[in-house]
Structures are given as C-alpha cells and as structure tokens.
Amino acid sequence: MLLMRKKETSEEKSVKLVAYTIILYISSFFVPFVIVASFQSLVYFSRSQWFFATPFSAYITFMAGMFYIAVVFTIFLIFRQKWDGNNFKIITGLLLLISIPAFYFSLTNYYYLDDKGVHYNSLMSVNxxxxxxxxxxxxxxxxxxxxxxxxxxxxxxxxxxxxxxxxxxxxxxxxxxxxxxxxxxxxxxxxxxxxxxxxxx
Structure with a gap:
C-alpha cells in the first residue's frame, strides 16, 4: 500500500512537472514583457527622468532564461527513469541555477535620459x-x-x-x-x- 502511494505521488509529481514545463514554454513568449517592465518601473523609475526605456535585449534574455528552464525540465522528464537518482537530480538543479544570470541581467538592462545626461545599464553590465x-x-x-x-x-x-x-x-x-x-x-x-x-x- 505504501509503495502504491509512493508510486502515485511520483506520477502526480511528473504530471505536475509536465504541466509546469508546458506553461513555461507558452508563457516565455509574453511573461517577460510583464515581469521585466513591472520590475524596472518599480525599482528604477524616477520622476526626474525624461523617459525610461527597456531595450528589447532585456526581454529576449528573460525569455531565453524561461525557455532554458523548460528545456532542462524536458530533459529531466525524458531521462528521469533511465538515470533516476540523486546525482541526476543534483545535475538538473545545477543546470537550473545557470539560468539565474539571464534573469538578473535582463532585469538590470535599461536606459533613460534626464537633465544630467544619458544613463545606460547594458545587458552584461552590473552597474x-x-x-x-x-x-x-x-x-x-x-x-x-x-x-x-x-x-x-x-x-x-x-x-x-x-x-x-x-x-x-x-x-x-x-x-x-x-x-x-x-x-x-x-x-x-x-x-x-x-x-x-x-x-x-
């Protein structure tokens, strides 16, 4: 009975992961425009700015990060039965961590103009x-x-x-x-x- 429940739980997790993966693939085409714009308007926007803008590269990078996570999940689902084990899960987790810089740099990629001059934070710049x-x-x-x-x-x-x-x-x-x-x-x-x-x- 315990094994049956464990198996059902594992199958439920797989179904949920499949659903999350599909959602990631689909939402990666429009969610970046909402998240990046909302985050930057809250964190970086100031009334002293003439205008604030987000380069298209920021949206593309965020989109790539989401798509990358979906691909990692897909690989995990395909090979999880063949390579099931802690090592495979650890490798998958490390692969997911690689996406963090993509999200960080996309959120900090912007430019604006004001009375002082041109302010620009390029895609690969920290400051x-x-x-x-x-x-x-x-x-x-x-x-x-x-x-x-x-x-x-x-x-x-x-x-x-x-x-x-x-x-x-x-x-x-x-x-x-x-x-x-x-x-x-x-x-x-x-x-x-x-x-x-x-x-x-």
Missing amino acids: EKEYKWENVHTVHIVYRNHQGTVSNYQYKFELNNGSIITLPYDDKFAENVGRIEDKIQQFGITVKDNFKNPVLD
Whole structure:
C-alpha cells in the first residue's frame, strides 16, 4: 500500500512537472514583457527622468532564461527513469541555477535620459553608467530608408573619449527630442546625420 502511494505521488509529481514545463514554454513568449517592465518601473523609475526605456535585449534574455528552464525540465522528464537518482537530480538543479544570470541581467538592462545626461545599464553590465551632457562630443542622427520612406532610426551619442552610446528612435525618444536639442545647444554639441545616405532596410 505504501509503495502504491509512493508510486502515485511520483506520477502526480511528473504530471505536475509536465504541466509546469508546458506553461513555461507558452508563457516565455509574453511573461517577460510583464515581469521585466513591472520590475524596472518599480525599482528604477524616477520622476526626474525624461523617459525610461527597456531595450528589447532585456526581454529576449528573460525569455531565453524561461525557455532554458523548460528545456532542462524536458530533459529531466525524458531521462528521469533511465538515470533516476540523486546525482541526476543534483545535475538538473545545477543546470537550473545557470539560468539565474539571464534573469538578473535582463532585469538590470535599461536606459533613460534626464537633465544630467544619458544613463545606460547594458545587458552584461552590473552597474549603471552615466554619460553627462558636457562629455558628449557629437550626436549622430541616423536615418533609415524603409521601403522608400526615410525616417529617424537611431541617435548615437559620441563621447569625448570616443565611446558611443546608441539609442533607438522610438515614440518615447521622439517625445523628448526637443529637450535633447536644448542640451545640444546648451553644450555646443556637434550634430551630424546621414539623411542623404540613409541606412537601407
């Protein structure tokens, strides 16, 4: 009787794990957009910011982390009867731990602009970096030719030390172009563009 209950419990756990795995596969396509955006708005957003944005790389990385866990669960379910034992469970647990950096770096990948300058935390960076307006040497406005229509594509901020921060031209950015132009005039920043030779898409 005890063995029967133990077997049933094991089967129930397997069924639940299969369900969790399927849910992970499906939810990995939309949950990252909810979790990453919600977390960053609670932790990093400030009223002093002109706008706050999350790079698409953050969502993709979080999605990859969820998908990776689902794959590990799938492998565990396939080989658990053949390799059943503590060692196999320990290896599976270690494989799951590998996904932690993906979630951490995706949650800390963001950028925003304010009166001080451009603030950017890249995907593989631990700390946020501040690029002050007075250190911006040139602003490169990148245009794109998409199906015959030329429009803004990116803004590249080139610093005095030669490094470049590239930000996409989206709706949030467009709403704050006036503020950026004010800073360009205030600090005498050089502006260049490729309007006559746009990027072909």
